[in-house]
Amino acid sequence: MNSPRRIDVHQHIVPPVWAKVLGDLGLDSGGWAIPAWSVADAIAMMDEQGIATGVLSVTAPGVHLTGSTGSTGNSPNSPNSPNSGSKSGISGAPLPQALARAVNEYGAEVAKDHPTRFGSFASLPLPDVDAALEEAAYALDTLGADGVVLLSNTAGRYLGDPAYEPLWAELDRRAAVVFVHPAQPPMPLLPGTPAPLADYVFDTTRTAVNMVLNGVLSRHRQVKVILSHGGGYLPYAAYRFSGLTSTVLDPERTSDDVIRDLKRFYFDTALAASPSSLPALMEFAEPGHVLYGSDWPFAPQEAGTYYNRFLETYPGFAPGQAAAIDRGNAEALFPRFARPGA
Structure with missing residues (x-):
């Protein structure tokens, strides 16, 4: 494309x-190999795919390396324990806070060197809440990160865990953008099936429901939470969650309350722009809450071309929706990327 947008x-x-x-x-990413990456390769891909700016994040397994990609079970450290995050689950692994600082400083340098082409989501060393708060402050205030990335679960702890409340309160105070990326759920891989193929969409859904049922979205209305891959199964199954919550799980909570909180999420289109998923996503998501995503380089450029074709030819968009997904909705979340006169 001549004018990446x-x-x-x-x-x-x-x-x-x-x-x-x-x-x-x-280690790898849930049975998915770690690909090669460089600034030059990223920019070349972006130019070919019509991407003006990429907001970069470190994917699973993140910075808290608790075990092999097939690891199950919970971390032995409580998120509020003084020792939480101070020990590594693997002999020879760096401390999570040190690794978070290293990857965040690297991402910040890339964004600083190419300010119109790249932004960055900072990694946080959960489940250590105190360390995560410290790193969030450093990344947002000193490094100028555009938001933070949280994995759907860390050592089996999901994002609605009550122990994470201080972090959500601080991110809400800052009106931060939070990108939620899936991780392998705390169970063995299906034989021959790496986690990104199936388990990741399941785990995104799992953490989103956990957050809503535990009131994270209703208490913290200033934070903007982006769910990867079209929200997993959330748009398709949202009314299953709301109907059963209000009639069986928590009769004091109305189905409309649950739907309202589920609709607070933002969604990216990475690997989720298709003839079967786009109708559910566009029907469910609030106006302005769908954003473009590629998942490169873990999804190769050929995959990006495959899903872009569906996005570019989808007949169900209302006037202006396609342009908003490509750029306008993200400009509202990241004003520094807004083009003059946009």
Whole structure:
């Protein structure tokens, strides 16, 4: 494309220090190989895919390396424990806070060197809440991060966990943008099926429901939470969650209350722009809440082309919706990327 226009909120970075640590420990992303990455390759891909700006994030397994990609069970450390995050679950793994600081500084340098082409979501060393608060302040105030990335679960703890309340309160105070990326759920992989193929969409749905049922979205209305991959199964199953919650799980809570909180989420289109998923996503999402995503380089450029074709030919968009997904909705979340006169 001659004039790249899209803002890609789901684009990944592979900091060398992170790639080396994972390689040394024999880890990957839920059975998915860690790809090569460079600024030059990212910009070349973006130019070919019509992407003006990519907001970069580190994907699963993130910075809290609790075990192999097939690890199950919960972390032995409570998120509020003084020792939480101070020990690594794997011999030789760096402390989560140190690894978070390293990858965040690397991402910030890339964004600083190419301010119109890249932004950054900062990684936080959950489940250590105190360390996550410290790193969020440093990343947002000192490094100028555009938001934070949280994994759907860390060592089996989901984002609606009551222990995470201080972090949500601080992110809400800042009206921060939070990008939620899936991680492998705390169960074995299906044989021959890496987590990104199926488990990731399940885990995004799981953490979103956990957040809503525990009141995170109703208490914290200033924070903007983006769910990866079209929200997993959430748009398709939202009324299952609302109807059963109000009639069986919590009769004091109306179905409209549950739907209202589910609709507070934002959604990216990474691997989710298709003839079967777009109708559910566009019917469910609030106006302005659908954003473009590529998932590059963990999804190769050929995959981006495949899903872009569906996005570009979808017949169900109202006037202006396609342009808003490509760019306008993201400009509202990230005003620094807004083009003059836009």
